[in-house]
Amino acid sequence: MSQTPVLPEPTTLTSVARVVADTLREAYGQDPAPVLAAAGLDEAGLHAPRGRSVAAAMQRLWQGAVRTTGDAGFGLRAGEHIRPVTFSVLGVTWMASGTLREALQRLCRYSHVISTQPHQLRLDTDTDPAWLHFEYPAKLLLEPAVIVDALFAAVVTLARMVTRPAFAPAALRLRHGDTTRSGAYQRLFACPVSFGETTDAMAFSAAQLDTILVGHESEVVRTATLEAERYLQGMRLSPLATEVRHLLVQLLPSGDAALEEIARRLDRGVSTVQRQLQDEGLSYRQLLEATRRTLAEGYLADRRLSLGEVTYLLGFADQSSFSRAFSRWYGASPRRYRDGLHAGPAGGR
Structure with missing residues (x-):
């Protein structure tokens, strides 16, 4: 799990x-x-x-x-x-x-x-x-x-x-x-x-x-x-976590959002980034999954984006990989989640 x-x-x-x-x-x-x-x-x-x-x-x-x-x-x-x-x-x-x-x-x-x-x-x-x-x-x-x-x-x-x-x-x-x-x-x-x-x-x-x-x-x-x-600390938004998440959003569509590239752009060593995140109770993998999950919600709310485009923007190799990850997060496929999101008159969930 x-x-x-x-x-x-x-x-x-x-x-x-x-x-x-x-x-x-x-x-x-x-x-x-x-x-x-x-x-x-x-x-x-x-x-x-x-x-x-x-x-x-x-x-x-x-x-x-x-x-x-x-x-x-x-x-x-x-x-x-x-x-x-x-x-x-x-x-x-x-x-x-x-x-x-x-x-x-x-x-x-x-x-x-x-x-x-x-x-x-x-x-x-x-x-x-x-x-x-x-x-x-x-x-x-x-x-x-x-x-x-x-x-x-x-x-x-x-x-x-x-x-x-x-x-x-x-x-x-x-x-x-x-x-x-x-x-x-x-x-x-x-x-x-x-x-x-x-x-x-x-x-x-x-x-x-x-x-x-x-x-x-x-x-x-x-x-x-x-x-x-x-105030920022109370929202658990450390400067490093914020920087990593911002870079992930930028890099995911390119398919090159690996920790090594994140560290290079931060001008720090990979082990340094790992250690500093660990000190905050975080890891690169956790930030990657959390960022993808947050972005997926926003992208699926926009019907102008096809599921293929959402897959690309989130940096998944193919649509089936995205569908498996999304089903793990929400217990529903991306298509079913999107249909439910727009089902009610308020457009809410």
Whole structure:
């Protein structure tokens, strides 16, 4: 019998779902209750302090919001509704940081407070302008462009709170190629925006990064940073486990997600990675199985992906190998699981 995967199911702060509900109600005049119910969420439960919702339900919520409003630009509107409190302790570190550079660095370091869905926020300061990159497995997200829009809209909204209302980034690059809403991007970001790029990234000049923020409180930053560290530890998200899982998501489709390749990319020896994971009560095999299981759930929820494509994305040699592994995890074949996932009116399980 295989060991139970040790990674918890990905979750997102429930306060993000509250932002989606508020945006539906305030910006579109829509009742969010049916959209929340279809995603498997209850509005009454969105106000729990530091509450967390299963990331798969959040994916369905974003998708439902776009369908209900008929607005592919829903993420831009939602991002404008985000406030520091939305991001819990991470919002506190943002508001109290000394410079925009420090605020963005903390956003990158503690982004998994917001969501433990596989992703990476990375601030590249080797060039001027510097670039804030948002990296994620696109096929795992039901509405990737909407989530990218919401993230960058939130960054700009929060930056304007601690700098000046007219703050504008240096540039924005987006992977999606939909230029029909270019005017909406220009109105919100007030900077050059390019579409069909190879990355999702926002640029900041060196002068912008060094801007002194109006709410800087060094003692508050220290306290909030420690709390953010404890928060991540409480979710059993060690930096190494997070890095390994992120690399697995990237490498599984290539078929070269072996421990040796993981260690090479981490610039560590294989034995070092094994020992450090063991110190955390983990192993490479456990992380591999847990990551595959989590990804499989998300991929099967997206009917646009065939079972053959899911097999490829998870790095299995053939569909029968994937089917055997999935049946071991869930007691049902991938096809039967997918059919059950979409059987009910709410689309939930």
